[in-house]
Amino acid sequence: MLLELRDVVTRYGAVEALHGISIDVAEGEIVSLLGANGAGKSTTLKTISRILTPIAGEVRFDGASLEGLEPEDVVARGIAHVPEGRKIFPGLSVLDNLRLGATPRRANRATIDRDVDEVLGIFPKLRTLGGKMGWTLSGGEQQMLAIARGLMAKPRLLLLDEPSLGLAPLVVKDVMETIVRIARDGTTVLLVEQNAHLALQIASRAYVLETGRVALSGDAHQLLASEEMRRAYLGSAVRVEEPTKTA
Amino acid sequence: MHFDPVANLQLLVSGLAIGSIYALVALGFVLIYNAVGVVNFAQGEFVMFPAYIAATFALPAVAVFGGVVHWQLPLIAVYLLVIVLMVGFGLLFNRIAYYPLRDRGWLPVVISTIGVSIFLRNLVQLTWGSQPLVLPPLFPVDTIAVGALHIRPQDLAIIGVTALLIAFQYVLFERTTLGKQMRATAQDRTTARLIGIRVGRIVAITFVYSALLGTVSGLLVAPLFTVTKEMGALIALKAFAASIVGGFGSIPGAIIGGLTIGVIETFGGFYVSSAYVDAIAFVILIGVLLVRPSGLFGERVAEKA
Numbered sequence: 123m124l125l126e127l128r129d130v131v132t133r134y135g136a137v138e139a140l141h142g143i144s145i146d147v148a149e150g151e152i153v154s155l156l157g158a159n160g161a162g163k164s165t166t167l168k169t170i171s172r173i174l175t176p177i178a179g180e181v182r183f184d185g186a187s188l189e190g191l192e193p194e195d196v197v198a199r200g201i202a203h204v205p206e207g208r209k210i211f212p213g214l215s216v217l218d219n220l221r222l223g224a225t226p227r228r229a230n231r232a233t234i235d236r237d238v239d240e241v242l243g244i245f246p247k248l249r250t251l252g253g254k255m256g257w258t259l260s261g262g263e264q265q266m267l268a269i270a271r272g273l274m275a276k277p278r279l280l281l282l283d284e285p286s287l288g289l290a291p292l293v294v295k296d297v298m299e300t301i302v303r304i305a306r307d308g309t310t311v312l313l314v315e316q317n318a319h320l321a322l323q324i325a326s327r328a329y330v331l332e333t334g335r336v337a338l339s340g341d342a343h344q345l346l347a348s349e350e351m352r353r354a355y356l357g358s359a360v361r362v363e364e365p366t367k368t369a
Numbered sequence: 370m371h372f373d374p375v376a377n378l379q380l381l382v383s384g385l386a387i388g389s390i391y392a393l394v395a396l397g398f399v400l401i402y403n404a405v406g407v408v409n410f411a412q413g414e415f416v417m418f419p420a421y422i423a424a425t426f427a428l429p430a431v432a433v434f435g436g437v438v439h440w441q442l443p444l445i446a447v448y449l450l451v452i453v454l455m456v457g458f459g460l461l462f463n464r465i466a467y468y469p470l471r472d473r474g475w476l477p478v479v480i481s482t483i484g485v486s487i488f489l490r491n492l493v494q495l496t497w498g499s500q501p502l503v504l505p506p507l508f509p510v511d512t513i514a515v516g517a518l519h520i521r522p523q524d525l526a527i528i529g530v531t532a533l534l535i536a537f538q539y540v541l542f543e544r545t546t547l548g549k550q551m552r553a554t555a556q557d558r559t560t561a562r563l564i565g566i567r568v569g570r571i572v573a574i575t576f577v578y579s580a581l582l583g584t585v586s587g588l589l590v591a592p593l594f595t596v597t598k599e600m601g602a603l604i605a606l607k608a609f610a611a612s613i614v615g616g617f618g619s620i621p622g623a624i625i626g627g628l629t630i631g632v633i634e635t636f637g638g639f640y641v642s643s644a645y646v647d648a649i650a651f652v653i654l655i656g657v658l659l660v661r662p663s664g665l666f667g668e669r670v671a672e673k674a
C-alpha cells in the first residue's frame with residue numbers, strides 16, 4: 123500500500139473529529155473520500171499532511187510512519203495536499219505560485235522552469251496567465267493553478283480537497299478530466315468530494331465517512347449502484363439511520 | 370513670513386532624513402506583522418539597544434555596570450560588530466519571545482514583545498545607568514555647502530542608506546526565491562507549509578531582518594540625538610503611525626508613510642511650533658484615518674486576502 127491509515131483519531135480543538143478511521147490507497151489508484159459536511163473528509167487530509175496531529179493510530183506512507191513529521195517534511199516525502207478553497211498565493215504571479223510548488227525538491231532554476239513548462243502542458247489554460255497575480259484568476263483557473271502547484275512537488279500521492287467546489291459544471295468537468303489524466307500519468311490521487319456522483323465516476327474505490335467514521339467503502343461502481351449510497355447521497359433526501367456496512 | 374526656497378529645501382532634506390528613519394522602523398513593523406500576524410512592541414528597542422552597544426564600543430570611556438570601558442574602536446568596526454551582534458539578537462528574540470508561543474494566537478505574542486521591550490529598557494538602565502550617551506558623528510563636519518544649501522552629511526547618509534536598503538529589499542522580494550517564500554508565508558502561512566516552505570526559518574529570517582532594519586536606523590540616527598533608553602520608543606511610535614498612515618501591512622505604504630510624516634513634522638516644527646513636533650505625526654494619523662481609514666495604500670487588501 124502506498125498510504126495506510128490505521129485507527130486514526132484526530133481532535134479538532136476540543137472536539138474529536140476522527141474516531142479511528144482506517145483507509146488504504148494503493149499506488150496508481152484514484153480513491154475518493156465521500157461524505158456530508160463535517161463528516162471528517164478534510165480532517166482526514168489534514169491529518170495525512172500533518173496540519174493536524176493525530177492523537178492515536180498510525181499513518182504510513184510507502185511503508186514508513188509519518189509520526190513526528192511537520193507538513194514541510196510530508197510534502198518532501200512525496201505527498202502534496204491541495205487544500206480546500208484552492209489557497210493559491212493571491213499576491214504572487216501564476217509562475218511564482220508554480221515555482222514555489224517545487225520548494226521541497228531543492229531543484230535548480232533551470233530544472234524548475236522545465237518542470238513548470240511540463241506541468242503547463244497539462245493545464246494549457248494557465249500558460250497564457252503566467253505573469254498575472256493569483257487574485258485576478260477565476261475560480262476554475264485558481265483550482266487548476268492549485269493542482270498544478272501541487273504537481274510541481276512531483277508527488278507520488280496527490281491529496282485533493284473539494285476541487286469542484288463553487289465551479290461551473292463545464293469547469294468541473296474539465297477539472298475531473300485533468301485529475302484522471304494526472305492519475306494516468308502515474309500520480310496516485312486521494313480525492314475528497316461532496317459531489318459523490320462525480321467522484322465515483324472517476325475513482326476506482328471510495329470510502330464514505332459519516333461523523334468521523336468510515337460508514338461504507340468499496341469499489342466505486344458497486345457503491346454507485348448500491349442502495350445505501352443511493353439513499354444517503356445520490357438523490358433522495360432520506361438519510362441513512364446508521365452505518366450498516368463497513369468493508 | 371516670506372518664502373525662502375533655500376530654507377525650505379534644507380527642511381525637505383532633514384524631513385526626508387528623519388522620515389527615512391521612520392520608514393525603516395515602519396518596515397520592521399510591517400514585515401513582522403505580515404509574517405506572524407502580530408505587532409512587535411519591542412521594535413523601538415531594536416533601535417535603542419544597538420545604539421547603546423555601538424556607543425559602548427565607540428566612545429573613549431563608557432560606564433558599564435559601575436566599571437568603565439575604554440574600547441574606542443573605529444566606527445566602521447563598531448558598525449560591523451553591532452550588526453553581527455544584532456543578527457544574534459534577532460535569532461534569540463525569535464527563539465525566546467515568539468517561537469514558544471507560535472501556536473497560541475496573537476495575544477500571548479504581543480504580550481511577550483511588550484515584555485521584551487520592558488526587559489530591554491531595564492537591562493539598559495542597569496547596564497549603562499541613566500546618563501545619556503552621544504555616539505560620535507560619522508563625518509568630521511556638521512554641514513556641507515551644496516550651492517546655497519547647508520546640508521548635514523549625516524542626513525544625506527541616512528537618505529542614501531535607506532534608499533539602498535529599499536532597493537535591496539525590492540530585489541529580494543521581486544527576484545529571489547527566498548523573497549518569494551517570505552511573501553508566500555506572509556500571504557498564507559498554512560499553505561506555505563503545505564508546499565514545503567520552512568515557515569519557521571522564514572519567520573526567524575524576518576525577525577533578524579527587522580532587527581537589522583532597527584539597528585541601521587539606530588546607528589544612523591544616534592549621532593543626531595542622544596542615546597537614551599527612551600530613544601526607540603518615540604521613533605517606534607511615529608513609525609507605527611507611519612505604517613498605519615501608509616495602510617498597515619503595505620510595504621510601499623510604510624515607506625511613503627514614514628517619509629510623509631518625517632517631512633510634514635519637520636516643516637511643521639519650523640513653521641508652526643517646534644514644541645508640537647512630536648504631536649504632528651499623530652495629527653496626520655488621525656487626519657488620514659478620518660478621510661481614508663484603510664490608509665494610503667490600504668485598498669489593496671486583495672493581496673492579503
